[in-house]
Amino acid sequence: MAESISTVFVIDDDYEIRESLRLLLDSAGYRVKTFGSAEEFLESDQRTSESACIVLDVELAGLNGLELQRELTTKNHPMKVVFITGHGDIPMSVRAMKHGAVDFLCKPFDDDALLDAIEEALMKNSMAREHCREKNIIQRRLDLLTARESEILRYVIAGMLNKQIADALNISERTVKAHRKQVLKKMEVDSIAELVRLTEKVGIKPVNVLP
Amino acid sequence: MAESISTVFVIDDDYEIRESLRLLLDSAGYRVKTFGSAEEFLESDQRTSESACIVLDVELAGLNGLELQRELTTKNHPMKVVFITGHGDIPMSVRAMKHGAVDFLCKPFDDDALLDAIEEALMKNSMAREHCREKNIIQRRLDLLTARESEILRYVIAGMLNKQIADALNISERTVKAHRKQVLKKMEVDSIAELVRLTEKVGIKPVNVLP
């Protein structure tokens, strides 16, 4: 398998630091993209074919580091952040970590500490990407279902018999079978077990059996 | 439903602070237990009927706060920690948060900030307890299965037909049916769908179908 090249986005308003980090990360084998401000980063193309993460200075003119992080999380962006700071304090670091930062390093920091944090951020991003991709595939299949088929699906994954479903929906068993067949086909599975597993992954709840 | 009374364990080597926190938390409606050291806490009875959390001073003689936190996480203890500190620094707070602390407050802290953090810790503990209870119930049922039944289970939740399972294990289809019935009975479910959901919750993997 070809070695994948991960990207590290460096956002710091200090040119010296940007270039110093570029040197370090370049030689560590990453693709590096630097930005002098959060705005500059947001306007750029953040798409990457492989996993990526952000090394982010807390103190930035304009949108600061913590605000950018918040922006990313509300956008449900899967990229993880490693903070670096020159004049941070504890509340700041706690807030960053609460919001999912991988690490929060004070300048001058140890190169290895940064590289470790970056590796962790990349790994988490990689897993989040994979998870996201999987959910998208399932969702695309779910979107193929008609309203009625979705309804039948929720009965099927509750483990109900065709007869019971037919009774609950006041339709014939034959009709339930017809829908059920369509559901399995569109979801690209050939067993209830697989169907349950797929629906669990995207949080589809079975109908309540008790009432 | 009766109002549940949560417990807050306060661990701080400063008597004044312990009593001040007791006052605050008492009047906030919590059951409070105070300890002067990590060791004292560890030797105590930490069982509670309702949810609980720990307010923990970082600087403690003997086992310090971070070490106690580590101890708890390795023991897979579901109680969440809210740190308080007089002389903490950023690396310390980051380490605490990385290990799952709910918050890390510097003295003198805002009472409301502490109460908020405690509420969050209690809620997380409550959810963890519920999750744990559920897993225990499932595990107890799994423990009733014989080795062979567990094996059949992993084939069943892979969505394989009795015929295929029989073939894979080189036994008759009738035998598979017998085991399958036992599995459903012991797991207290009456459909494959429910069985799959249970096994997903405790991380039991289906057999690989491809090979």
Next chain:
DNA sequence: GGCCATATTGCCCTAAAGTGCAATGCCCTA
């Protein structure tokens, strides 16, 4: 109006699942 997607259902047949009953064989423990 005509076409199409969707929902519905019947008839009929095959395959698979689920069960009851009974029996055999192995291994371990009291």
Next chain:
DNA sequence: TAGGGCATTGCACTTTAGGGCAATATGGCC
């Protein structure tokens, strides 16, 4: 050595699931 737990299997029967084929009905769109 007897009894218990477990794995195994056969036979026969009922219940479900799954499909093929065909038909009806409804509502929307061109």
